[in-house]
Amino acid sequence: MNLKDLADLLGLSPTTVSRALNGFPEVAEATRKRVEEAAQLHHYRPNTQAKRLATGRAMAIGHVIPLCSQHEIVNPVFADFIAGAGEVYAREGYDMVLISVPVEDHAQAYRELRAKRNVDGVIVHAPRAGDGRIALLHELGLPFVVHGRASGVDLPYAYVDVNNARAFERATNFLLDLGHRRIALLNGVEGMDFALRRQRGFARAFAARGLEPDPSLMIAGEMTEAQGHDAACDMLRRADPPTAFITASLLSAVGVRRGLWELGLRMGRDVSILTHDDELGYFRNGAEEPIFTATRASVREAGRRCASLLLDMIATPDMATDMAPATQLMEAVLVLGASTGPAPDRSVPPMTTAQGLPL
Amino acid sequence: MNLKDLADLLGLSPTTVSRALNGFPEVAEATRKRVEEAAQLHHYRPNTQAKRLATGRAMAIGHVIPLCSQHEIVNPVFADFIAGAGEVYAREGYDMVLISVPVEDHAQAYRELRAKRNVDGVIVHAPRAGDGRIALLHELGLPFVVHGRASGVDLPYAYVDVNNARAFERATNFLLDLGHRRIALLNGVEGMDFALRRQRGFARAFAARGLEPDPSLMIAGEMTEAQGHDAACDMLRRADPPTAFITASLLSAVGVRRGLWELGLRMGRDVSILTHDDELGYFRNGAEEPIFTATRASVREAGRRCASLLLDMIATPDMATDMAPATQLMEAVLVLGASTGPAPDRSVPPMTTAQGLPL
DNA sequence: CGCCGCATTCAAAGCGGTTTGAATTGGATC
DNA sequence: GATCCAATTCAAACCGCTTTGAATGCGGCG
Numbered sequence: 001m002n003l004k005d006l007a008d009l010l011g012l013s014p015t016t017v018s019r020a021l022n023g024f025p026e027v028a029e030a031t032r033k034r035v036e037e038a039a040q041l042h043h044y045r046p047n048t049q050a051k052r053l054a055t056g057r058a059m060a061i062g063h064v065i066p067l068c069s070q071h072e073i074v075n076p077v078f079a080d081f082i083a084g085a086g087e088v089y090a091r092e093g094y095d096m097v098l099i100s101v102p103v104e105d106h107a108q109a110y111r112e113l114r115a116k117r118n119v120d121g122v123i124v125h126a127p128r129a130g131d132g133r134i135a136l137l138h139e140l141g142l143p144f145v146v147h148g149r150a151s152g153v154d155l156p157y158a159y160v161d162v163n164n165a166r167a168f169e170r171a172t173n174f175l176l177d178l179g180h181r182r183i184a185l186l187n188g189v190e191g192m193d194f195a196l197r198r199q200r201g202f203a204r205a206f207a208a209r210g211l212e213p214d215p216s217l218m219i220a221g222e223m224t225e226a227q228g229h230d231a232a233c234d235m236l237r238r239a240d241p242p243t244a245f246i247t248a249s250l251l252s253a254v255g256v257r258r259g260l261w262e263l264g265l266r267m268g269r270d271v272s273i274l275t276h277d278d279e280l281g282y283f284r285n286g287a288e289e290p291i292f293t294a295t296r297a298s299v300r301e302a303g304r305r306c307a308s309l310l311l312d313m314i315a316t317p318d319m320a321t322d323m324a325p326a327t328q329l330m331e332a333v334l335v336l337g338a339s340t341g342p343a344p345d346r347s348v349p350p351m352t353t354a355q356g357l358p359l
Numbered sequence: 360m361n362l363k364d365l366a367d368l369l370g371l372s373p374t375t376v377s378r379a380l381n382g383f384p385e386v387a388e389a390t391r392k393r394v395e396e397a398a399q400l401h402h403y404r405p406n407t408q409a410k411r412l413a414t415g416r417a418m419a420i421g422h423v424i425p426l427c428s429q430h431e432i433v434n435p436v437f438a439d440f441i442a443g444a445g446e447v448y449a450r451e452g453y454d455m456v457l458i459s460v461p462v463e464d465h466a467q468a469y470r471e472l473r474a475k476r477n478v479d480g481v482i483v484h485a486p487r488a489g490d491g492r493i494a495l496l497h498e499l500g501l502p503f504v505v506h507g508r509a510s511g512v513d514l515p516y517a518y519v520d521v522n523n524a525r526a527f528e529r530a531t532n533f534l535l536d537l538g539h540r541r542i543a544l545l546n547g548v549e550g551m552d553f554a555l556r557r558q559r560g561f562a563r564a565f566a567a568r569g570l571e572p573d574p575s576l577m578i579a580g581e582m583t584e585a586q587g588h589d590a591a592c593d594m595l596r597r598a599d600p601p602t603a604f605i606t607a608s609l610l611s612a613v614g615v616r617r618g619l620w621e622l623g624l625r626m627g628r629d630v631s632i633l634t635h636d637d638e639l640g641y642f643r644n645g646a647e648e649p650i651f652t653a654t655r656a657s658v659r660e661a662g663r664r665c666a667s668l669l670l671d672m673i674a675t676p677d678m679a680t681d682m683a684p685a686t687q688l689m690e691a692v693l694v695l696g697a698s699t700g701p702a703p704d705r706s707v708p709p710m711t712t713a714q715g716l717p718l
Numbered sequence: 719c720g721c722c723g724c725a726t727t728c729a730a731a732g733c734g735g736t737t738t739g740a741a742t743t744g745g746a747t748c
Numbered sequence: 749g750a751t752c753c754a755a756t757t758c759a760a761a762c763c764g765c766t767t768t769g770a771a772t773g774c775g776g777c778g
Contacts, residue, residue, distance in 0.1 A: 001474075002764055013728045018766060028726060045474035049417065050764035053408040053733050060456075065445075073445065074640035074659075079438040086424075086432065086459040095477070096457045097419075100445040115360075115404035118454070224641060225613075251641070254584075254613070261620045281433035282583060282610070300433075361734055372758045377736060387756060409734035412763050 001042050010038055021046075060095040061085075061310060062119035064109050066126065067100040077223075077249070077299055078125065080280050081147060084303025085123065092311055094120075107136055114140045121310045123147060128191045143317075145310040147302060148194050158313060158325035160305045164194050167295040167332035168201030168246065171274050174293070174334065175244045176205060179343035180272060182214060184242040186231050186252045190220040198248060198276070223248050228255020236263055236271070243343045244272035250283055253292050253339075272340040276332070290337035297332040305330075360401050369397055380405075419454040420444075420669060421478035423468050425485065426459040436582075436608070436658055437484065439639050440506060443662025444482065451670055453479075466495055473499045480669045482506060487550045502676075504669040506661060507552050517672060517684035519664045523553050526654040526691035527560030527605065530633050533652070533693065534603045535564060538702035539631060541573060543601040545590050545611050549579040557607060557635075582607050587614025595622055595630070602702045603631035609642055612651050612698075631699040635691070649696035656691040664689075 007014045012035070020027045020035035027035075038044075052058055063082065066072040073079070082096070089096045097119055101109040110133065113119055121143035124133055131150040134157050146159040175183050185202050188195035199218070206213045217235060221227050228247055235242055236259065247253045253275035257267055265271050277285045277294035285292050305328055312326070366373045371394070379386045379394035386394075397403075411417055422441065425431040432438065441455070448455045456478055460468040469492065472478055480502035483492055490509040493516050505518040534542050544561050547554035558577070565572045576594060580586050587606055594601055595618065606612045612634035616626055624630050636644045636653035644651050664687055671685070 003766095004764075014765080015729080015767080016727055019727095022766085026726065031726080043470070043474060045471060047412070047764050048475040048477035049408055049411040050733090051766080053406070053412050053735085053763090054765040054767085056733070058408065067446070067449070073442045074435065074438050076433070076435050076438065076641055079433050079435065082457070083432045083459070086457060087426070090426070090459050098441070098445060098455045098457055100442070100449050111402070112404060115402060116407040118407035224643075226643065226646070258616075282435055284583075284585065287585070362736095363734075373735080374737080374759080375757055378757095381736085385756065390756080406734050409763090410736080412765085413734075413736040415763070 001044050002047065003044075006035075006038060006042065006044050009042070010035060056117075058118050058120045059093060060097050060119045061089060061307070062097045062099060062113050062122040063125065064106060064113070064122060065098060065100045066103040066106070072126065073098070073100065076251070076280050076283060077278050080278060080300045081125075081303040081306075083281065084298075084300035084305075085307035086303075088304050088307035088311065094311065106133060110136055110140060110142065114142045120314050121145075123306050123310065127193045129193050129196055131193070143310060143313045145306045145313070147306050149197075150193050151196060156325050158309055158327060160302050160309060160328045160330070162194075162297040162302065162330045162332055164197040164332075165201035165204070167276065167297070167334075168198040169205045170201075170334055171246055171276075171295050172202050172205035173208075175246070175272060175274060175340065176209060176211075178244075178272070178340065180244040181211065181343070182217065182240065182242040183244045183246060184217040184231070184235055185213065185219070186223075186228060186245060186247040186256070187218065187220045188223050188248045195220060195248065202246065217242050223252050225251045225255040225258070228252035228257075229259045230255070232256040232259025233262065236260075236265065242271070244274065244340070247273065247275040250275055250277050250280065250285055250292065250294075253294075257339075268339050268341045270344060272343075274340055277335075285335075286337065290335045291339065293337040293340040294335050295332040296335050297330050302330065360403050361406065362403075365394075365397060365401065365403050368401070369394060415476075417477050417479045418452060419456050419478045420448060420666070421456045421458060421472050421481040422484065423465060423472070423481060424457060424459045425462040425465070431485065432457070432459065435610070435639050435642060436637050439637060439659045440484075440662035440665075442640065443657075443659035443664075444666035445662075447663050447666035447670065453670065465492060469495055469499060469501065473501045479673050480504075482665050482669065486552045488552050488555055490552070502669060502672045504665045504672070506665050508556075509552050510555055515684050517668055517686060519661050519668060519687045519689070521553075521656045521661065521689045521691055523556040523691075524560035524563070526635065526656070526693075527557040528564045529560075529693055530605055530635075530654050531561050531564035532567075534605070534631060534633060534699065535568060535570075537603075537631070537699065539603040540570065540702070541576065541599065541601045542603045542605060543576040543590070543594055544572065544578070545582075545587060545604060545606040545615070546577065546579045547582050547607045554579060554607065561605065576601050582611050584610045584614040584617070587611035588617045589614070591615040591618025592621065595619075595624065601630070603633065603699070606632065606634040609634055609636050609639065609644055609651065609653075612653075616698075627698045627700045629703060631702075633699055636694075644694075645696065649694045650698065652696040652699040653694050654691040655694050656689055661689065 003014045003017060007017045010017065016027060017035050020032040021039060086096055099109060113122065124144055124146040127146050127148045127150040129150060130152040134150055134153050134155055137144045138155055146157055149159050149161050172183065187199055203213060219231055245256050247256060253273050256273050260267050260271055267273055274293045277296045278299040279296060285294055309326055362373045362376060366376045369376065375386060375390065376394050379391040380398060445455055458468060483503055483505040486505050486507045486509040488509060489511040493509055493512050493514055496503045497514055505516055508518050508520050531542065546558055562572060578590055604615050606615060612632050615632050619626050619630055626632055633652045636655045637658040638655060644653055668685055
């Protein structure tokens, strides 16, 4: 059942039927009603491909996903983001097209996407400092929104980001206020922009008090449970162990906790843990009451906002050229859990306390 | 730059250019070469929508995802499956279209997908016993592959599944052999086919020895860390606690382990844990050596196989009608970790052992 | 009564490819 | 030299929708 069939059936021209179904004003109300009923009755749906070709709009948004050793899509943070974006697409009648491409072929992938015209816009995931994709997409004229930012890129671009620097500065201050001085930072992969900003916030809090973080307590890597566990075990066995950990993900925090358990240390007493919490659907930080003290910002909400923003940009193409692109900075909230507490005595003035007891 | 432009540029007809680029034999080699070079030079890519309309193939596979309170896509198992399928699609030039729809609207979603013709086939996720989607897709004539099976559906259909019953039967036997009798089963959501089969395997192992599992030790639910933790805490505090847990997911197993730690019990000594392991990219069961004893089957591989199977079906449409649909049953391997050990004495003949010491 | 304007409706031309059936060419055959 | 055939190439139709510009019908007005 296609448009022509339906038109023949109704004794109307395809033009009129098309207009009736698409809400054009020049169709008589009686006709529109008749057409709509017939369409309903015969389960008529316009052919997507034909519609797309005729209108020149793909009605689809592309997500190009790094296909590295550690496929990005299996990253739960990514999955939650996609879930949020998907809600918006579904509501607006857009399709979400996921494309896994080795990270070195991304430029080519974007070019093809553009030339083949099978998406109306793309979301840029996991930007790095100085990320080249932004310039490329500018050049291609393909509408895009970046999830995060790219330090060092001075082109204007639309983005939705969490104020990572501020979140981690506050987190660090919170621990410094509790008397912690040896604070470990388990960060995301080096070069990722969000990791960079978090590190900056971390360092800024120290600097504001004339202190300096210990570089040997700062590591970067994939934010997995294993990362947290291994780092915790390693660092806590050192002569001068940290009294607190800041982790970039709940998964890492859980790993640190496992490390503590194995070493017989109590979380929140002997060692504090403060984590960033993306509010993942499948890995929550407790139910009502948080388990871990955390900087909290919903990545799913970020997904929703990125998608909305992009669809807005697509709907009003002139906006893109006229004014500066829209940007959104989400503030993380600091929620208190049971994983943090005052620094244990031994660490206040290191090597000065009388009782040199092991924990 | 479209086909016509390119043809004009070359002084050829669109017909010849199209054929040259699509590898038809009736084009002179010299011409083909000339055309290919020009296409390369001018970055010509055929317009996706036009191609799809002309060929009647959408070159896209749909994944309709339940959008419940717990959005399925954020389930890491699902994400890994998608990653595997995505590899295959990328290789074959197919797009992957993710569509989030409230579970009660799935039927409508499939109908629309079919009528609008924007996918060539679909993957059915998370089948339930007696799942109605299979009959619907049959009726719609939309090619599909089920990830898993649907007990009680007697229509033929293509599927890729893990032999869940056998895997869990072996797992249960393994624990029974170690002397465990009070074994808890932390299963997936009730009604899910895979959960049903796992329960059947579990029960079968007991039955084969003339034993019966305790229903109060069998729970069903979302397979999260919290599920495992809460169930473990609850059950282990009872008068007659289990000596071993079988969990349907690594996440649940990790939750059980947390419960053990909190109660001061040693994993593999006081209480054994055996889990199913989907080999998730972001949540691994140890590195070289497994932490948990587990029935292991890669869900990512299942994704690859589902995708391949579906693309095969689409490539040879007659196959679908002629013979029985292809099916694949993957066997899980049982890998040994440090989370299992002999049942502690107290449980061999319950209430008979002399020393009634608390653990 | 003729003309105008408004409300509807329609025929036809795209959108950018693929595919059918016919036309052209050049060399081999008789 | 005419005929035939295989190898190439092309014009035109088609996929199913949107959209432009023109046509139609009809009541109101001068």
